[in-house]
Amino acid sequence: MKVDISNLLCGKDKVIDIEFEVTQESNCDIDFEVLDVDSINLYCNGKLFKQNDAVFIELKYKAKLVAPCSRCLELAEQNITSELHDMLCDKSGQAYEDIQNLLEHHDFLIGEYILEDIIMNRQPQILCSEQCEGICSKCGVNLNYEECTCESQSFDPRLSALKDFFTDREV
């Protein structure tokens, strides 16, 4: 997904409005694979404009990532909202340093730009809830719905010694 900024640079346009939505079904060339999610829904609006001999971008987006919960594997979602403001290039089209890989001649790679921000803002794990109990590693039940009788803690000799200490005192 690209935006041609030639008309901003030559002065033909003052503003380029941006509004688009990406849903699971739609074809788009943004490489969402790197997010490793089942689906993504993205809504974005903003503008590119020229001011004081430089080209700027102002953008807001909402992204919903859907993937299995990292603990219990039920489908869960993570919502990200973000606002971006950046200077893209000077009036000759010379890109600013941290934008350089996003400007191919006069095409601004807006999809990559948003993707980088999603990667920076997302939580490393998608969880159905912070309190998710996950799945018992021994019997496989979903501990959010069921209890099981498996030993939940692995054997810890320090705790065992402490237990003996209290047991001895009680006798």
Ligand SMILES: [Zn+2]
């Ligand atoms: Zn969960």
Ligand SMILES: [Zn+2]
């Ligand atoms: Zn169990």
